[in-house]
Amino acid sequence: MSPKPHILVIEDEAPQREVLVYNLESQGFRVSEAATGDEGLLLLSEDKPDVLVLDWMLPNVSGIEICRQIKTKPETRDLPVIMLSARSEEVDRVRGLETGADDYVVKPYSVSELMARVKTQLRRARPTLAGQVLAFEDIELDAETHRVTRGGEQLKLGPTEFRLLSTLIEKPGRVWSRDQLLDRVWGRDIYVDTRTVDVHVGRLRKALTQFGGEDPVRTVRGAGYSLG
Known part of the structure; x- marks a missing residue:
């Protein structure tokens, strides 16, 4: 099974935050919550979510300032941000979107x-978590049925x-470090040696070439792995 999509909610009004958390969890999401901007930024640095739901009016650091910080850092620039606000004027909406929401x-x-x-937003950021069929060259992965085919042949892959x-x-050509793959595939709470990644990449290569074809997984020396 794929890890649950992770949603971070930063909302200072407790009743609204509780409603959001309850509904997101009932949709099958893993949810982290914060009542202040500072607390939210700390959670974000410790465990990057897949989507951020962010209130504009927060004590101390405003949602606009948090959004600005997130969108200027390379490691969080691509994090989808949904801004919540009681401000309904068009000028406010434009300001929120221009900040990067x-x-x-x-x-x-x-x-x-x-x-x-x-x-x-999740579909845009992480298509496999939204149950889409993804393809790279002649490889197709169906996240919902857990089927992988190459050139029309169904491949046998273990869960890892x-x-x-x-x-x-999800992002062909992007280089993933071993630590990033550990976080994504095994989860942050499980201790696994980085060499385990190499072992499973080896198994993945074997599975992808079981009916012939070139090995599509590229090793980038000193950096990690990428597809294509």
Whole structure:
């Protein structure tokens, strides 16, 4: 199974935060929550989420400032941010989006609409978690049925090799370090030696070439692995 998509909620109003967390968890997401911007930034640095739901009006550091910080750092620039705000004026919406927010939702909002918007951002950021079929050259991965084919032939992959391929195929050409692959495939809470990554990459290569074809997994010396 793929790891659950991780959503971080930064919202200072406890009742609203509780409703959000409850609904996100009932949709099958793993949720972290923070009541202040500083607490949220700390959580984000420790465990980067797949989507951030961020309130504009926060004590001390505003949501706008947090969004600005996130979008200027290379390691978090691609994190989808959904801004929540009671400000419904067009000028405020434009300001929020210009700061880098990927979506802007005006309070009071419909919870079901917000859930749909979270899923939309997740599809853009991590397509395999949204159950799409991803392809690279003649390799196809169906996240929902856990089927992988190459050139029309169904491949036999173990669960770890499937998660590895899921990560690599999301962004072909991107180089993933062993530590990044450990976080994505095994999870942060599990201690696994980085050499274990090499072993499973070897198994993935074997599975991908079981019916012939070139090995699509590239080793980048001193950096990690990429697909293509």
